[in-house]
Amino acid sequence: MKRTERQRKILEVVRRQDRASVEELSTLLKISYETVRRDLSDLEAAGNIQKVHGGATLPRMFGEGPFQQRMAENAEAKVRISKTAAPLFSEGETVFINTGSTTLYFIERLCETSGLTIITNSSAIARVASNAKTDNRVFLLGGEFSSNNHQTIGTMVAAQARLFQAHHTVMTIGAMDSNAGAMFFSIEEAQTAIAMIEQSQSLTVLADSSKFDQIASFKVCALNQIDRMVCDEMPSGNLSKALENAGVEMIQA
Known part of the structure; x- marks a missing residue:
């Protein structure tokens, strides 16, 4: 197993469980304790984990509050969605990415591609993208900082987003309904996403099935307005018909 794949698996385990021991990771990945420790050192240097005695935990910015809870929810589905979505984007493209647990998984896969311009309001996504060993350019939109979701919010963020022109917006959502469309629970997050959509040529939604047939504010x-959606399970019933009628390309991870 290549080092990048090992480290990705280690990070996925730590995020699901909040922490993992060297012994556990060695057994799971069938590698030596020394290899685990080297990988943990690399991940800590990149700011992805924090080494503790006998293992690793998430850094404080991911280890507390509701954002970490969302990182753990449906983690396997979000990883599959991210692996499927990342190859849809190519060198030379400019991509807006909004704040979300699914998009944080996604950026780790996307950064395997070089030559991208990434624009985000998520400090976590910006950090992962800037630490990747690629020549991608990263722009973090400025505004009021929300520590709960590690994002910038407010009218300043939307105004700055409108200074860019992008090939794509990649967006995670709070809910989706056959009549109401895609929704968020936060007005600030909704305003930012709307500005990103307005300034891009196409919209890709990343959504696990827990968001289907739900309503948000x-x-x-x-x-x-959605060009394609990558999901872990295909929607059914009225939502499936509405997406088909809307011409959305559906991709199952």
Whole structure:
């Protein structure tokens, strides 16, 4: 197993469990304790984990509060979605990425591609992208900082987003309904996402099936504004029909 793949698996384990021991990782990945320790040192240097006696835990910025809870929810599905979505983007493209647990998994896969311009309001996504050993350019939109989700919010963020022109917006959502479209629970996050969509040529939604047939407070876009959606399970019933009628390309991870 290559080093990058080992370290990705280690990070996935730590995120699912909040922490993992050297012994556990050695057994799981069938590698020596020394190799685990070297990989943990690399991951700590990149800011992805924090080494503790006998193993590793998430750094403080990921280890507390509701954001970490969302990172652990449906983690396996989010990893599959990210692996499937990342190859859809190519060198030379400019990509908006909004804040979310799924998009944080996604950026780790996307950074295997070089020559991208990445624009985000997530400090976590910006950090992962800037630490990747690629020549990608990273822009972090400025505004009021929200420590709960490690993101910038407010009218300044939306205004700065409108200074860019992008090939793609990659967006995770709070909910999706056959009539209401894609929605967020936060008005600030919705405003940022709307600005990103307005400034890009195409919209890709990353959504696990827990978001289907749900309602949130703030609409972001109609279904016919979505070009493609990558999901772990295909929607059914009215939502499936509505997405088909809207011409959305559906990709199952």
